Amino acid sequence: MIDQLIFIALPYTAAALAIVMTIVRWRTNRFTYSSLSSQLLENSILSWASVAWHYAILIILLAHLGATVFPGLWARLLGGRFQLYVLEITGLGLALLSIVGLGLFIWRRLALRRIRAVTTRGDWLLLIALLAQVILGFLVASLYRWGATWYLHTATPWLTSLVRLDPNITALVPLPWLIKLHFAGGFVILALLPFTRLIHAITLPIGYLWRPYQIVVWNRRQTRANRG
């Protein structure tokens, strides 16, 4: 029963919340879409925290995504023992890096008055959830070796079954609770997306790579466009 709850009900609720509330927030309060950078107020700790955290977490997330969407490719990537070693060690290293980065973020928000002045309850909720999740991830990776391969036989079928709207959790039921917590945690964070500053993660401005440098907006032409 509890498995059904955290592996079927939670993911769907979280995904629905994330999608619907992101749209609602976009339509009703677009102004709050922001990275809420605090670099102006404190610069030096942030440089270590933000760079370490973001590069580590983004690569980790991409790896999770890759193993889910392209399991065949991923399996081939892991072909030999050597590749597996390299991948596991890289993963652990990145996990450590992300924990250090997040730890610095948290310490900075606790210790510095200026940063505390721009800290909301949502920030704490998010930072604690993320910290729990990356620590769980690190524990899973170090206690239950070779996650890079068993992910393909547990998480991948489960996640794809969720997408196909035909949830299948048989592979997850026998897993240790630490792993289950980490799996569920991912969806808790997804649910936090539209309610916290995490919203900034979906606004990565890729278009910058090809847009023209100068932007001119005409009131007249815009009015025409607005009318559709």
Add this chain to the structure above:
Amino acid sequence: MNIRAQVSMVFHLDKCIGCHTCSIACKNIWTDRKGAEYMWWNNVETKPGTGYPVQWEDQAKYRGGWEKKPGSDRLSLRMNGRLGTLGNIFYNPHLPRLEDYYEPWTYQYEHLTSAPEGDDQPTARPISMITGEPIEIQRGPNWDDDLSGSAVYAANDPNLDGMSDDERQMMFEVERLVFFYLPRICNHCLNAGCVAACPTGAIYKRGEDGIVLVNQDRCRGWRMCVTGCPYKKVYYNWSTGKSEKCILCYPRLETGQAPACFHTCVGRIRYLGVLLYDADRIQQAAAAEDHDLVEAQRAIIVDPFDPAVIAAARANGVPDAMIEAAQNSPVYQFVKAWKLALPLHPEFRTVPMLFYVPPMLPIQAVANNGRVEVTRGNNSENDYFGTLDQARLPMRYMARLFSAGNEDEVAQVYRRLIAVRLYRRAQNASGELDESARQALAAAGLTAAEAQAIYEMTSMPTFEQRFVIPPLAREVNIEALQDPFTHKAEAGFGFEREAKRGE
């Protein structure tokens, strides 16, 4: 030709008395808010000096504006390429720190009345407006106001590198100490660094009038524009997580009023008017060699009386009222017709549209046996009006500020200013031109009529002559395309929300 209109500005520095009324007018209207306390969309700096934020002109440090790599005629942002900017998005290594501005503060005034009875006078301690805690004030806006000559401020002016000891001496020797004021607002550039630096594309130039604005709903707080603007005229609001900048008081302009800082200016140094320019040649002007930058920028500003220009402007949808405003524009006179006003730091290559008439400064005097004497000119007469070789400030310094190092360009401006002075002295003294005035006019390439016009526009322009505000006609822009009743119903009060930071 792709003719567009730009509401442009001239500041006449000879008239600036450094009173900061402009800064206060702007602050009271626009930035007296949480997160914006440290923002001075308009500020007034003492030059030589370090400015605000400290040493903003030092692009080795702040990486603002554009760079022309040797051997290439294409420009790149000095901060980074596009991919590099995205790579730095998690942490911008060139962002000014709050310490480069200052920590905004107020005073604990209520303590003056609420303090318990005691032997000492109660005090009002300074309180940080960010944390609400008592702070030690380290620096503030205009911290170096009037402090020219000081080893801490003036000596660290980035424009001084490359100056000889003699030239420094000329500015800083106590008896000859010299400084002037440099009021600054956003330049509403044609090749804006802020616009180009914004990863989201939230900053834009308004086509009709050239005002550069930050779309607050699109800004995501990536804080790259702060770096991209070489003038440091975009500020990051630490409370809302959005960037903000001077809006050229567009709500005032749209209702026919002069911008607040212009309207309130006590010295009446500010002029506002329309320039027509050829938008197809912006890149060409921005990429000219340093030596030619000023002339290249003047070249894309076109003559509003030229029938070909008028036809091209009309074809481009520029309204007749805008063209008429361009014909009456005091800015056109100062910048193009009289060539008296120069852009600030054209070498940043953003093609700024705020121009400065450089200051003449008072006559030079030296202490001699306890008496202060006016220096003598070449023909050893008392030289009350200054000649170029006796300029109070080294030409090299002025050229660093206003012409990307081209000393001929500033020298020519000074020749004109001096000629106008000599012309007016002759007029006042005898009612006719004497030999020295005639010579000065010839050297400056001015006619007597032009000198008279410059004098009148400088000394006694009316409000309407200083500010030729085109009808921006937002209502017309909308009416032509949308049924006015539909628009009225749709516009209503808009969707008003508090501009509050998100969770």
